[in-house]
Amino acid sequence: MPKLKIEDLQKIKQRVQQTTNLREGKSRAKITVHMGTCGIAAGARDIMDAVMEIIENNNVDDVIITTSGCAGLCSQEPMATVELPGQTPVKYIDLTKAKIAKIFDGHVMNGKIVADFVLGVGSEQTH
Amino acid sequence: MEQLNTEPTKTTANAQKPFRMSVLVCAGTGCVSNNSFKVMEALQDEIKKHNLEKEIQIVGTGCNGFCAEGPLLVVQPDEIFYAQLKVKDIPLLVEEHFLKGRPVEKFMYTPPEGEVAIPKMSDIDFFAHQRLIALRNRGLIDPEKIDEYIGRDGYTAIAKALTEMSPAEIVQEIVDSGLRGRGGAGFPSGVKWQLCAKQDSDTKYIVCNADEGDPGAFMDRSIIESDPHSVIEGMLIGAFGMGASEGFIYIRNEYPLALERLHVAIEQAEKYGLLGENILGTNFSFKMNVVRGAGAFVCGEETALIASIEGKLGEPRPRPPYPVESGLWGKPTNINNVETWANVPIIIDRGAKWFASIGTETSKGTKVFSLVGKINNTGLLEVPMGITLRDIIYKIGGGIPNGKKFKAIQSGGPSGGCIPEDQLDLPVDYESLSEAGSMMGSGGMVVMDEDTCMVDVARYFLTFTRDESCGKCAPCREGTWQMHEILTKITEGNGTLNDLAVLEALAEVVKDTSLCGLGQTAPNPVITTLRYFRDEYLAHIEKKECQAHVCRELNTYIIHGDVCKTDGKGCGVCRRECPDKAITGEKGKAHVIDQQLCGKCGVCYDVCNFNAITIE
Numbered sequence: 001m002p003k004l005k006i007e008d009l010q011k012i013k014q015r016v017q018q019t020t021n022l023r024e025g026k027s028r029a030k031i032t033v034h035m036g037t038c039g040i041a042a043g044a045r046d047i048m049d050a051v052m053e054i055i056e057n058n059n060v061d062d063v064i065i066t067t068s069g070c071a072g073l074c075s076q077e078p079m080a081t082v083e084l085p086g087q088t089p090v091k092y093i094d095l096t097k098a099k100i101a102k103i104f105d106g107h108v109m110n111g112k113i114v115a116d117f118v119l120g121v122g123s124e125q126t127h
Numbered sequence: 128m129e130q131l132n133t134e135p136t137k138t139t140a141n142a143q144k145p146f147r148m149s150v151l152v153c154a155g156t157g158c159v160s161n162n163s164f165k166v167m168e169a170l171q172d173e174i175k176k177h178n179l180e181k182e183i184q185i186v187g188t189g190c191n192g193f194c195a196e197g198p199l200l201v202v203q204p205d206e207i208f209y210a211q212l213k214v215k216d217i218p219l220l221v222e223e224h225f226l227k228g229r230p231v232e233k234f235m236y237t238p239p240e241g242e243v244a245i246p247k248m249s250d251i252d253f254f255a256h257q258r259l260i261a262l263r264n265r266g267l268i269d270p271e272k273i274d275e276y277i278g279r280d281g282y283t284a285i286a287k288a289l290t291e292m293s294p295a296e297i298v299q300e301i302v303d304s305g306l307r308g309r310g311g312a313g314f315p316s317g318v319k320w321q322l323c324a325k326q327d328s329d330t331k332y333i334v335c336n337a338d339e340g341d342p343g344a345f346m347d348r349s350i351i352e353s354d355p356h357s358v359i360e361g362m363l364i365g366a367f368g369m370g371a372s373e374g375f376i377y378i379r380n381e382y383p384l385a386l387e388r389l390h391v392a393i394e395q396a397e398k399y400g401l402l403g404e405n406i407l408g409t410n411f412s413f414k415m416n417v418v419r420g421a422g423a424f425v426c427g428e429e430t431a432l433i434a435s436i437e438g439k440l441g442e443p444r445p446r447p448p449y450p451v452e453s454g455l456w457g458k459p460t461n462i463n464n465v466e467t468w469a470n471v472p473i474i475i476d477r478g479a480k481w482f483a484s485i486g487t488e489t490s491k492g493t494k495v496f497s498l499v500g501k502i503n504n505t506g507l508l509e510v511p512m513g514i515t516l517r518d519i520i521y522k523i524g525g526g527i528p529n530g531k532k533f534k535a536i537q538s539g540g541p542s543g544g545c546i547p548e549d550q551l552d553l554p555v556d557y558e559s560l561s562e563a564g565s566m567m568g569s570g571g572m573v574v575m576d577e578d579t580c581m582v583d584v585a586r587y588f589l590t591f592t593r594d595e596s597c598g599k600c601a602p603c604r605e606g607t608w609q610m611h612e613i614l615t616k617i618t619e620g621n622g623t624l625n626d627l628a629v630l631e632a633l634a635e636v637v638k639d640t641s642l643c644g645l646g647q648t649a650p651n652p653v654i655t656t657l658r659y660f661r662d663e664y665l666a667h668i669e670k671k672e673c674q675a676h677v678c679r680e681l682n683t684y685i686i687h688g689d690v691c692k693t694d695g696k697g698c699g700v701c702r703r704e705c706p707d708k709a710i711t712g713e714k715g716k717a718h719v720i721d722q723q724l725c726g727k728c729g730v731c732y733d734v735c736n737f738n739a740i741t742i743e
């Protein structure tokens with residue numbers, strides 16, 4: 001059984017930060033995956049899985065992932081909304097795994113809206 | 128218990144997958160007794176059903192504080208607060224909120240006078256006015272996972288203490304912080320540490336007092352249940368500062384959950400090398416022991432506690448010598464309360480200056496209180512010193528239930544005093560409470576409303592202290608017994624003005640001449656009720672009247688014939704229920720009570736559905 005050294009404390013701390021940051025509501029961005037019945041039928045679960053995978057593989061510890069019900073645009077599902085603090089939320093439509101990966105990289109991590117997949121800006125502020 | 132991931136390298140790979148949502152279920156004693164484990168199981172099942180187990184994490188936490196509303200859970204990151212959950216609520220909750228992201232209003236908390244549910248925990252008044260220092264991790268971590276404590280800066284203070292500070296600097300930091308003992312007397316902790324540190328001895332001990340014998344109090348239990356490592360870390364820092372290498376946690380035997388969590392925590396800390404030899408690779412070593420309390424209230428007194436750990440009868444002895452000079456097995460021993468220890472790591476971490484900036488001139492930091500009695504929001508709270516009693520009762524406590532009037536608040540446990548309405552703007556600190564005749568004590572607060580008889584209250588607390596007096600010294604043994612006799616006499620309507628004078632004199636003698644704190648403080652309820660509610664004593668003695676109708680012997684039960692006849696149609700229920708057969712009457716007609724036969728049990732008053740019976 002390895003006993004901890006001072007440096008190890010920091011390592012453990014970083015490792016659990018993802019969960020604890022999230023519990024305290026600290027975040028750089030919030031992604032809402034629309035999970036109404038139509039959204040789920042159109043593949044919203046896959047989008048959610050993709051998002052979870054991205055944050056896991058990249059050790060992202062400050063992005064809030066949440067869900068919401070039907071956004072009333074069933075033909076354009078799956079959909080997700082990205083919201084950066086202090087900015088208007090941006091809604092993305094007709095998502096695929098590849099598209100959400102691009103959005104994550106561009107908008108969530110680098111603050112650049114991925115215009116190609118955008119439905120509209122400012123539909124519903126959630127935080 | 129779940130398998131611990133103690134290998135730091137391995138955990139990176141498996142256990143720390145990110146979750147998008149944490150569901151923090153209260154697993155404190157209050158909620159557990161309200162079935163929170165069943166709720167947790169149901170959550171697990173339902174989450175599995177929806178294939179959400181990779182996204183959503185369920186965490187059992189320590190007491191959240193708002194026990195009156197349990198079982199409760201908090202959903203993060205949105206901080207949505209659900210109260211009084213039942214197993215049957217879970218499917219809807221999981222589908223609506225966890226899957227579809229629509230928080231369910233009907234499971235949220237609605238304040239007693241309000242109509243709208245409040246979704247966010249921090250918007251609820253009970254939480255909004257609190258400041259968490261000793262309870263900094265409450266509800267945020269799983270107390271059975273040391274990694275989560277470390278994730279919230281746990282054990283960084285001991286690391287700092289060991290690598291950047293000298294023992295003397297640590298002690299000085301505690302002195303400068305102004306921290307005072309949270310277990311009763313409020314002695315400056317830094318001063319005690321200095322005394323202990325300067326003792327010249329090869330062996331020194333430190334002790335954590337987790338005996339918590341005050342009826343109704345559960346501050347220390349909650350700290351251990353929700354964050355056991357904060358106490359362990361505090362003790363490590365103290366041990367290093369004072370030069371001790373062994374410590375004891377003396378914990379009340381009736382706290383199975385706290386005891387279990389403490390054992391888990393110690394085991395995990397030992398595996399990580401945070402307890403034992405060469406802690407964090409330094410040459411500081413420390414051994415931790417847990418001792419179960421012997422059960423008597425007096426065992427919480429420090430000298431009795433020491434005797435009890437030594438395996439002797441838990442009885443106090445005269446001081447000096449104080450434990451810092453001669454404690455466990457005659458060695459220098461520093462005793463602090465659970466909450467005192469829990470404050471230590473954050474003081475070292477954030478600095479004495481920061482801590483001293485909170486609170487009042489003489490009382491720094493925060494205090495944890497358990498708020499019970501006639502109050503809407505019973506529970507556990509932590510507030511900055513200096514907050515007023517009024518804010519605690521009305522802002523956090525939500526006022527008195529059922530539109531009743533406030534009468535008094537008793538602080539400081541069974542030997543604290545009762546403080547009346549006109550003193551409610553007192554800032555809560557050690558000095559103000561003492562001046563009012565009460566004390567900080569360990570933080571129990573009991574709220575009383577207009578239906579409380581203050582003579583009866585004094586008698587109630589004296590029953591407790593009389594029974595708990597260990598009998599070693601005469602003033603306490605005889606004095607509490609005699610005071611109790613006189614109080615009983617008064618509540619039965621047989622008291623005289625002379626009794627009152629004797630009671631007052633006795634109270635002073637017991638206070639001044641008893642050996643330990645139990646006897647010295649036992650008269651407080653008598654002294655304060657005499658000071659603030661003397662009219663009630665006089666009414667019992669001179670008018671044979673108990674305004675609150677609590678003292679049964681002074682009550683006269685009267686049936687109002689007209690009400691009985693017209694509203695109740697002489698239903699006869701009281702006649703059948705009266706154990707003394709004192710009630711006569713025929714169906715359809717007014718009933719009467721024969722006062723000669725009436726044993727004053729009050730059953731008739733309780734059973735009459737037509738309010739035909741009143742107490743005079």
Ligand SMILES: Cc1cc2nc3c(=O)[nH]c(=O)nc-3n(C[C@H](O)[C@H](O)[C@H](O)COP(=O)(O)O)c2cc1C
Binds near residue numbers: 429430463464467645
């Ligand atoms: C009758 C009696 C019971 C006590 N019970 C407790 C107790 O349950 N817990 C506690 O911490 N201190 C209790 N104390 C106070 C202890 O004697 C001691 O002052 C305290 O543990 C010191 O720690 P502190 O300075 O951190 O408050 C009690 C004192 C008396 C006289």
Ligand code: SF4
Binds near residue numbers: 692694699738
């Ligand atoms: S219970 Fe009330 S209404 Fe019925 S007989 Fe007795 S006093 Fe009358």
Ligand code: SF4
Binds near residue numbers: 684707710728
């Ligand atoms: S007070 Fe008790 S004893 Fe008297 S009449 Fe009512 S029930 Fe009977």
Ligand code: FES
Binds near residue numbers: 195
């Ligand atoms: S035990 Fe759950 S809130 Fe106190």
